[in-house]
Amino acid sequence: MIYENELITLEIESSEIPWVKVFTKRKIKEFSECSADEKTEIFRVIDVTEKLMLDYFKADKINIASFGNILPHVHWHIMARFETDSHFPDPMWGAKQREPQLDLPSFEVFFTELGEKL
Numbered sequence: 001m002i003y004e005n006e007l008i009t010l011e012i013e014s015s016e017i018p019w020v021k022v023f024t025k026r027k028i029k030e031f032s033e034c035s036a037d038e039k040t041e042i043f044r045v046i047d048v049t050e051k052l053m054l055d056y057f058k059a060d061k062i063n064i065a066s067f068g069n070i071l072p073h074v075h076w077h078i079m080a081r082f083e084t085d086s087h088f089p090d091p092m093w094g095a096k097q098r099e100p101q102l103d104l105p106s107f108e109v110f111f112t113e114l115g116e117k118l
Contacts (some may be wrong), residue, residue: 002111003118007041010049010118015092016100018057018080018107020049020114029072046078048117053080056110063091 002020003010013019022045024038034042050062059080066076081088084101 002115003045005041007038008045010045010114012107012111013077013079015079016102017082017085017092018053018059018104018110019092020078020111022046022049022076022078024074026074028074029068031066031074034074042074042076045118046076049078049114052110052114052117053078056113057082057104060088065091 001009001011004025007025009023009025011021011023013021022042024034024042026038028034031039046064050064053059053062057080060083061081063079063081064076065079066074068075079092082102082104083089085092086096086098086100087094088097090097
């Protein structure tokens with residue numbers, strides 16, 4: 001876990017790319033069930049994360065997704081994407097296109113900086 005407060009938690013998804021997930025603390029299935037404070041906090045965390053991913057990793061694109069078919073708990077995925085990652089331009093859940101050709105700065109440093117910014 002990178003960060004938590006009374007509304008959300010921010011966790012690392014193990015991957016070749018920088019990828020984090022924002023979860024509501026409450027076990028609810030739909031974004032429409034979130035309180036106004038939860039919605040505000042989710043989007044604050046997404047905004048801070050996206051900006052830092054762009055700056056730190058020089059990502060080609062940031063993907064943000066929310067779906068919970070397998071895990072019916074409100075959560076958002078935030079992923080830094082690169083033309084040289086193994087799935088680009090397809091989603092990370094799709095078929096692998098190639099072997100990744102990535103030379104990225106430290107994920108650990110990024111996760112620490114992100115936690116400090118939040």
